Amino acid sequence: MPDLNTTSGKKTMNANLHWLNQKRLIFYSRISLALFLVIGSGFVLTPDGLPICRDFITFWTASHLALTGHAQDAYNISLLLKAEQADVPLSQIPLPWFYPPPFYLVVLPLALLPFLAAYWTFTLSTLGGYFLVLRRIVRGKTAMWCLAGFSGLWINLFHGHNAFLTAALAGAALLSVERRPVLAGVFIGLLAIKPHLAILFPVVLLAIGAWRTLITAVVTVIIFMAIGTVTLGTGVLTGFIANLGYARLYVETGLLPWVKTPTVFAFLRLLGMPVAWAYVVHFVVAAGAVIVVWHVWRRSQNRNLRSAALMTATFLVSPYVFDYDLAWLAFPIAWLALDSLRNGWLRGEREVLVAAWLLPLVMVFIAASLNVQIGSFVLCSLLWIIYRRATTTSMMGAVVIDDHADQYEIP
Template identity: 50%
Template sequence: MTNTPGHHWLDEERLRVYPRILVVMSGLAAIVYLATVRDGLDFRGAPLGTDFVTFYAASKLALAGRAADVFDYQLLADAQRTVFPTYDGGPFAWFYPPTFLLVVAPLALLPYVPALVAFVGASFAGWLAALRRAIARPGAGWLIASFPGLWVCVAHGQNGLLTAALAGGSLLLLPRRPMLSGVLLGLLIIKPHLAVLFAVALLAARAWRTMLVAVATAVVALGASVVAFGRDTLNAWLGTLQIARVAIEQGYLPWSKMPSTFAALRLLGTPVAGAYVGHAAVALAAAVAVWLVWRRTDDLALRGTVLMAGTFLVNPYAFDYDLVWLAFPIAWMALYGLANGWRKGDREVLVLAWLLPALGTAIAAATHVQLAPIALAALVWIAVRRVWTPRRAATVEVGGGGPS
């Protein structure tokens, strides 16, 4: 597999072999890990599914008529200990709106492990269905299965697959089913900060019907949660936002796991004010990139890439398990490159973005250098430059293998 002039190192053979190797390695690691689980706790003493214990404990409180207690850190911690009495690690907080309680409330009707499997399995099914529609061609199964973002999200028992399915599905439906697109986007009210950049995109595209339906869906979902759990839950959630802000600023939430510019600057020792200024500058640039692309082209690959990757440049609050979103922009830009030719650095950026969920946290923890904003900005840039300089053929690489 030596490189020859006009032949890129990321060729078909590597794309056929390497994902299979990674799937086998990941599968073996998962088997070894599961073999260490005793009474629901792994070799580190952490719950199986890690963060899922929070969702399960919240479900128990909601079903017991104590939904507002979910937003009380100590009461939620007590509920988590009833799930795993021998767990002696730190409890997990809840900063989600009451709309997400509607999603998790039924979970405690099942034992813990079946509930974990049901939640992750259903989320994965939605994510996979949307991603397969985005790719719309055979032969990508091993690449999908080997994507590190998938494994990271599953290991955490988190909701990244669910939010990615809603975001990706909304974008896929936008051209032909704008109202249904709005419904999926409105359901992102379960993690509303992830929908902020969508407002910029839809305004740029003048997608009024989608915007109105999204707002109406979010209002209905929020109203349903208040009816189901009481107005106290809404007030309690709003009260946790200040706690979440302090937790991010002071590092009570691990910066190494947060792929944001704010976390990257705080890891480097930047004061809080300076980190906010730096983050705001990057967020503004990401918003401008989305506006530019969504105004100048209706190409789904370019639009979807700047929006889904840019979402993590805008938000200071996100985690490594949310990077399962990147499966969509990586797939879109790979297909775009195959159809329109590759430009210098395109494939290297896609590989960096593909590896980010697996390596970003470890590198940040070891070096205090968070690579995520760099990788995300590069992913946005390779889409923006296709719109900014669409006819500069000299920058297009000729030949060379790519995904097929």
């Protein structure tokens, strides 16, 4: 197993000269962790008992509707809000249900438990999967402190959302695609629970000719969708399809807040650009991101950089992503940091990684204060340094792949 403590003396000396050294990383991570613990305690101790897991209300209510034979009602905003207020009286804002039948299967058992017990069961189990997949990539004291203080982790935890699950599935698929192509296809297929986050997987599988993985993914999606439809009734499938238009409307009008949406589309809408032009510019940037990912997967054999490019570019392609989804960024940050520690840092990389690490926390405050959504700028910067490193190592003939282990030690 490679140990990053064995890097050359010159690289170690240069790393120590940089302002972002190991001691500061741990210190900043501890400060961030303390901040989120205080925030979490404040939510828990509020006099009205308002749960911090507000988005989880929708998951639990949809489960309750399905268990009582009204699964299709979750796709009706008014019926869903009525059920949410009956199940969790403090819920006042309608939280829509835009999910396909496969995700319904995931949340189906939740209402068998009381609300808070269901929240902790769902959150801790998906967090466990998230952590286990990350441990296949990186470990060590510094890495664990960085993860513990990572704002993307805490924001998803506070929301009670599904980013731990989707990130774990995407990360597991990327770790498996070379050695276990069928298993990778299953993981990709399971991302049908949130299909817009799986949009780049067909691109990269075609780029490397991974036909077994692609076919397995398609078959898994079909089976998963069929099981959900048969179990819950055809009404859930028709409801999901009908609600796609409402999801688009929510994104276009800001009913799903642009300050929490780290996309090019949200940046332009906050500036007042018309919807059509915002889509055009977003599409141009998305097309560029797809080309970058295709190029990295075609030209580079570096598994770390390939995986980091896909998970980063996902947020530049779909206009429907939110701050809790940025829990995904722990993976590209880890992959890029590992590659940089093994092969030397390039100019500006550490600063971009810090910006990506802070992004889920600071972007909402900046957007609310300045009316500028910085998410897309940070994500474009992250994708650029990944592409630069991939093309640089490709030109030098470097191949940074370890065929015997996925785990690396950061001191």
